[in-house]
Amino acid sequence: MAEKLQIESNQPSHGGRWFIVFAVLCALTAVSFWVANSQLMTENRLLGQVLMLAISCGKALIVVLCFMHLWWERAWKFAVTIPALIIAVILTISLIPDVGYRGIRYSSVRLKFAPVESGESDNAMQTSRAKE
Amino acid sequence: MEQFPLKYQPAVPVSNGKLAIWLFLSTEIMFFSALIGSYVVYRLGAAPGTWPTPATMQVVEWMGALNTTILLASSAAIVMALEMARHSKARAAKGWLVLTMVLGIAFLVVKGFEYRAKFEHGLFPDVKKQQIFDRSDDYYVSAVAAALTENLGATTLVATSGTESLPASGSKVVLTNQDDPARLFLNGIVEWTRLELSQTTDLSRRKKLLDGLAELIHSNSVDEETQAFWRAELESAKKQVTEFDQQFSQVSEELKGTQAKLSGLDKESPEHKTLTESAKVQTAELTQLTRQRNVLRDRVAAIEKFCLDRKKSLNEQYHWHLPMVIPNGNLWVNTYFMLTGFHALHVLFGIVAMAVLALLSLGPSRAGLIENVALYWHFVDVVWIFLFPLIYLL
Numbered sequence A: 001m002a003e004k005l006q007i008e009s010n011q012p013s014h015g016g017r018w019f020i021v022f023a024v025l026c027a028l029t030a031v032s033f034w035v036a037n038s039q040l041m042t043e044n045r046l047l048g049q050v051l052m053l054a055i056s057c058g059k060a061l062i063v064v065l066c067f068m069h070l071w072w073e074r075a076w077k078f079a080v081t082i083p084a085l086i087i088a089v090i091l092t093i094s095l096i097p098d099v100g101y102r103g104i105r106y107s108s109v110r111l112k113f114a115p116v117e118s119g120e121s122d123n124a125m126q127t128s129r130a131k132e
Numbered sequence B: 001m002e003q004f005p006l007k008y009q010p011a012v013p014v015s016n017g018k019l020a021i022w023l024f025l026s027t028e029i030m031f032f033s034a035l036i037g038s039y040v041v042y043r044l045g046a047a048p049g050t051w052p053t054p055a056t057m058q059v060v061e062w063m064g065a066l067n068t069t070i071l072l073a074s075s076a077a078i079v080m081a082l083e084m085a086r087h088s089k090a091r092a093a094k095g096w097l098v099l100t101m102v103l104g105i106a107f108l109v110v111k112g113f114e115y116r117a118k119f120e121h122g123l124f125p126d127v128k129k130q131q132i133f134d135r136s137d138d139y140y141v142s143a144v145a146a147a148l149t150e151n152l153g154a155t156t157l158v159a160t161s162g163t164e165s166l167p168a169s170g171s172k173v174v175l176t177n178q179d180d181p182a183r184l185f186l187n188g189i190v191e192w193t194r195l196e197l198s199q200t201t202d203l204s205r206r207k208k209l210l211d212g213l214a215e216l217i218h219s220n221s222v223d224e225e226t227q228a229f230w231r232a233e234l235e236s237a238k239k240q241v242t243e244f245d246q247q248f249s250q251v252s253e254e255l256k257g258t259q260a261k262l263s264g265l266d267k268e269s270p271e272h273k274t275l276t277e278s279a280k281v282q283t284a285e286l287t288q289l290t291r292q293r294n295v296l297r298d299r300v301a302a303i304e305k306f307c308l309d310r311k312k313s314l315n316e317q318y319h320w321h322l323p324m325v326i327p328n329g330n331l332w333v334n335t336y337f338m339l340t341g342f343h344a345l346h347v348l349f350g351i352v353a354m355a356v357l358a359l360l361s362l363g364p365s366r367a368g369l370i371e372n373v374a375l376y377w378h379f380v381d382v383v384w385i386f387l388f389p390l391i392y393l394l
Helices: A002-008 A015-036 A045-067 A076-093 A108-113 A123-131 B016-045 B061-086 B090-120 B138-152 B157-161 B181-199 B203-218 B224-263 B270-307 B314-318 B329-358 B364-393
Strands: none
Touching (some): A015 A045, A015 B061, A045 B061, A045 B364, B016 B329, B061 B090, B061 B364, B090 B329, B090 B364, B138 B181, B181 B203, B181 B270, B203 B314, B329 B364
């Protein structure tokens, strides 16, 4: 047990620091809330969206590194987190061909029931729709 | 061999429990990134401008911001609980842990209010009865008519007029729908739209009729173009009412003349027979005219009541829960409830875990246990950090 405590005691023990981290997180939340209601969202929507997601990534990183103590952990942290993150990204990318492009390349069924007709479909699909 | 005594050397310099919780969290990363990733890909793949806005879906920004702050505070509180336990301050540790639980419950309460607003507005996945339509078409109009007759007990003129017998000529309006708004709406707008759709092939007019109906039911904003459309509709309906009135008085005059001739004739004469026949035809014509005129009067009354100078959508004003047209709305509610529902479940499990933990004495020997629960709780917080901008702000 003494050994175990020794292993885990390589983390800082300053109560007050956690509140600074908490204050930073709240401030970042306020910034993204401000961005969402600022002129930026009407002028350059994409920039605003990217900014808000970047703030989220920053907040998540702060929580993981500080609150979850990952900053002070040994190299095993990479073995546990990085493969999971790679698979997470692959999972999302693998959705793009079928799901993400559904507004660009319609199947005849989708074309029929689409909320708003847009995008281009194959010539074959267009003729199949013309037959209907 | 004796020179090198065997000594236990852990492969990973952390306790088994902590390693287990991290492995669990790495599966959770994949689980939530599948959910969040499919939401993002669905959203990016939607036709431009068709993804529902937060305002349409009853999403309140400040509630999301409040919940974010609550979860961040709870994360800070559980870190303090761990800190206190490590420093042998068991009571203080318990205090911070209870605070974390209270904040977690507060999160769920706010979430509950948000869910209630969505359920009240019919914004939820519904398998049995479709509430959200991707576009306004004939199916949509039928669904609105069905909802009005089945849920609100409104009856159509067509249904009632079968048993209706018209009193003597020159009678007043027999059926009036104007006391019951649901009936007036059904006959003056919905059934009318259906009839028009079955008769017109003009695509732009079809679109205007369908979009006009959908906008009345769901949209709180009123644009100038549709107002002009409704004013034009009102004018044409009024014009038709006067035409029908003229026809009506003409036919009823004819009928009076026929009846006057009939009274002076012998019942056995052949002329009497033909006149009786024509009286019958004229009465039938009057019945038909009255019916059509009533429909038109309802039309005028309905447009005046529902379409002009309205402030709110009809669903909001009358609490009708009629089917709505929200492009990609079904996709939105499905992904929303999937994401926030699974997240809320995780919050709930976290609260249960903390409740169990709060029963124990939280000295330094329990620090490992507290840390494991804390790691899980922080992860739930991280998930919400991504959900907040994705659902509320973007």
